[in-house]
Amino acid sequence: MSPFEELQRNLRTRIVGRRIHAYEMVISTSDVVRELADRGAEEGTVVFAEEQTCGRGRLGRTWWSPRGRGIWMSVLLRPPVHRGTVPMTTIIGALATADAVRAVTRLPAMIRWPNDVLVGGRKVAGVLVEARTVSRTSSEGSQDRGHVGGDRELVLGIGIDVNVPQAEMPEDIAGFATSLSEAAGEDIDRLKLARTLLIELDRWYRIKLAQNIEAINQRWRELSATFGRTIVLEENGKRYEGTVIDVDARLGLALRLSSGNIRNFRGEHVTVITHG
Numbered sequence: 675m676s677p678f679e680e681l682q683r684n685l686r687t688r689i690v691g692r693r694i695h696a697y698e699m700v701i702s703t704s705d706v707v708r709e710l711a712d713r714g715a716e717e718g719t720v721v722f723a724e725e726q727t728c729g730r731g732r733l734g735r736t737w738w739s740p741r742g743r744g745i746w747m748s749v750l751l752r753p754p755v756h757r758g759t760v761p762m763t764t765i766i767g768a769l770a771t772a773d774a775v776r777a778v779t780r781l782p783a784m785i786r787w788p789n790d791v792l793v794g795g796r797k798v799a800g801v802l803v804e805a806r807t808v809s810r811t812s813s814e815g816s817q818d819r820g821h822v823g824g825d826r827e828l829v830l831g832i833g834i835d836v837n838v839p840q841a842e843m844p845e846d847i848a849g850f851a852t853s854l855s856e857a858a859g860e861d862i863d864r865l866k867l868a869r870t871l872l873i874e875l876d877r878w879y880r881i882k883l884a885q886n887i888e889a890i891n892q893r894w895r896e897l898s899a900t901f902g903r904t905i906v907l908e909e910n911g912k913r914y915e916g917t918v919i920d921v922d923a924r925l926g927l928a929l930r931l932s933s934g935n936i937r938n939f940r941g942e943h944v945t946v947i948t949h950g
C-alpha cells in the first residue's frame with residue numbers, strides 16, 4: 675500500500691484532491707491521470723506514485739523518480755477557456771510547490787522561471803504542464819448548443835526531490851540539483867509535504883480561476899530567483915542575455931536586452947542557461 679493513500683482523509687480542499695489515487699509504481703503519473711480522464715475522472719483527480727519508471731521532464735527530458743524518495747504527482751484540471759493557459763498553470767504549480775516547501779521545511783525555496791523550484795541555487799523540484807483538447811459533441815453537455823468543439827484538459831505534474839541523498843543522484847543531475855533533506859540536514863515528512871502541496875495547489879488554482887493575476891504576479895516577484903538579475907536564456911535554439919525587469923503571469927518574463935529593447939518570453943520553449 676502506498677502511504678499517499680492516507681491523504682484523502684480530512685483533506686479540506688475544494689477542487690484539487692477531490693479524488694486521490696496512489697500507486698507503488700507507474701510509468702508516469704501524468705499518463706495515469708490522462709487514462710483516468712479518458713474514463714471520465716473529475717477535475718482535481720490526483721495521482722501519486724512511489725516510483726516512476728519513465729517520468730517526463732520539460733523539453734523531452736526524462737525525470738529521475740527513485741522509489742520512496744520524492745513526491746511524484748499529477749493532477750487533472752479542466753479550467754474554462756482562456757483561464758487555462760499552460761504558462762500560467764506552470765506558474766501556479768511552481769508557486770504552490772515553493773509555498774508548500776517553505777511551510778513544511780522552512781527552507782527558503784525560490785522559483786526559477788518558468789518551472790524550477792530552487793533551494794540555495796540548486797533545483798529541488800520541477801513542474802510540467804501538458805495540455806490537450808478533448809473533442810466532444812453538442813450532445814455531451816456543451817452549453818454552446820449545436821457547437822461541436824473541444825474542452826481543454828490540463829495535466830499538471832510536479833516532481834519534488836524530498837529525501838534523496840546527494841550521493842545517490844545520477845551524475846548528470848547531481849551537478850545542478852539537490853534534495854530537501856540534503857538542504858535541511860534531516861529527513862522531511864513526505865506525507866505532510868504532499869498534504870500541504872495539495873492545499874497550496876487548490877488555493878493557487880482557485881486564485882487563477884478568479885483571475886486574480888496581481889496576486890499571482892506579486893507572489894511570483896517575491897519568490898523569483900531571477901528578478902532584477904542578469905540571465906542568459908535560450909528560446910527555440912536562440913540565446914538571449916538581459917536583465918529580468920518583470921514577471922507577469924500572462925506576459926511571461928520581461929527581459930531588458932543589452933540593446934536596450936524589452937522582450938517578453940512566455941516560457942513554453944525556453945530554458946534559463948545561467949543566472950547570476
Ligand code: BTN
Binds near residue numbers: 737745747
Ligand atoms: C522539469 O523540471 O523538467 C519538470 C519535471 C516534472 C516531473 C513530474 S514527476 C510527476 C509528473 N509525472 C511525470 O512524468 N512528470 C511529472
